[in-house]
Amino acid sequence: MDLRALECFAAVADEGSFSRAADRLGIAQPSVSQQVGKLERELLTPLFERSSRGVSLTPSGRSLLPSARRALNAVEDLRNAADERAGRLTGGLNLGVVDGLEVTAFPAAMGVVRQRHPFLELRLRDGTSGVLLKKLMDRSLDAVVIAEPSRALPHYLGTRLLLEEDLVVVRPASSGEHSTGPLRLTDVSAELTVSYPSESGIGALIADAARRTGAELHFPYTTNDASLHVALALAGLGAALTVGSAETYEAARGARVLPLDPPIRLRKLLVWISEPRPSRAVRELVAAFDAVA
Known part of the structure; x- marks a missing residue:
């Protein structure tokens, strides 16, 4: 065969x-x-x-x-x-990644892996957090970078924190609202129309927050692109619930960016199967993240 x-x-x-x-x-x-x-x-x-x-x-x-x-x-x-x-360390390392890693330690860690192990082939696979986590569990991926799910991860998974940010509400400055926040999700749920798709990791965090607070949310306009969230809100399609990154604040200049109480916190993690002992390639990947942390 x-x-x-x-x-x-x-x-x-x-x-x-x-x-x-x-x-x-x-x-x-x-x-x-x-x-x-x-x-x-x-x-x-x-x-x-x-x-x-x-x-x-x-x-x-x-x-x-x-x-x-x-x-x-x-x-x-x-x-x-x-x-x-x-x-030498050769072969391939299959790594699943979500969007929005530009301002994290991810690019620098990839540079460290490349410098230390030039013969190791890094294969990046895009996807949503839920799909990538399933592929890690069935071992078609060696490690993933995902949004931390609301449920605790199994004990045999190792993690490293790459990013921690709170979600914010973006409104046009012309909305007439002069509050500086924070806002309760239940108070703004009716005006929120722009956010992440339900199948994304952040979408799952939002749905979990809605269940906890009793907020009824419906997003007719969904995308994983935070900059597009802001653009859609500024174009008059409603308020956006999006990640409070530096890029969001830059894109939302002239708009109102307001925090939530209680916050919806996004954490992006490097995740791998730590038991049994992972391959040398995965151990070197984790070491690279530790080196740039």
């Missing part, structure tokens, strides 16, 4: 798409299709259901995936062991 075919199969399973799997592996989509087709012919069973909405695993595919991951991880471990004996 060809390891390249297993690698293509696992990538398609992770991404739910042949084209995204090809982008991840850095090869042409027809090559991915050919490798998966070869594996299906060898096993005499289809591994994916193909439709206009994408691909999903068949029962045979779901049965094969854990074994394929074990085989690929074993080969990766052998390569890493040989590289360690040679004094």
Whole structure:
């Protein structure tokens, strides 16, 4: 059984798409299709259901995936062991990330990893916090940077804090409101129309705060882009509930930016599986974050 075919199969399973799997592996989509087709012919069973909405695993595919991951991880471990004996750290590190990391320690930590381990391939995967955390738990990602969920993370996950900010309400200066805050969520819920999508990590924090305070929230205009939140509020689409970053305050000059009481606090974390002992690549990633903290 060809390891390249297993690698293509696992990538398609992770991404739910042949084209995204090809982008991840850095090869042409027809090559991915050919490798998966070869594996299906060898096993005499289809591994994916193909439709206009994408691909999903068949029962045979779901049965094969854990074994394929074990085989690929074993080969990766052998390569890493040989590289360690040679004094190098090579292979790949799959890291899932959310938006808004520009002003955190993330870029500097990536620079440290690159400087210390130039042969290690860093593969960044974008996504929302919930999706990325699931991919970490099924080990298709080695580590993630996500918005901290409202529920406590399992004890076997290690974390490092990258960012801590409170959410704020942005109103046009012409709104007639002269309060400097803080505001109660229940008092402004009717005017809040711009914020984060419910499936995002911050959206989940907002929903949890609404449940605790009894506020009824409905956001017809949603995006993960905080600068766009401000622009939509200034364009008259309603007040925005967004992260109180330096970029938000800069974009909202001339508008009213007001805190909430009690605050809705966003914490972005580096998260990895710490038990059993993580790979050397993950340990070096954590060390890089510690070095720039």
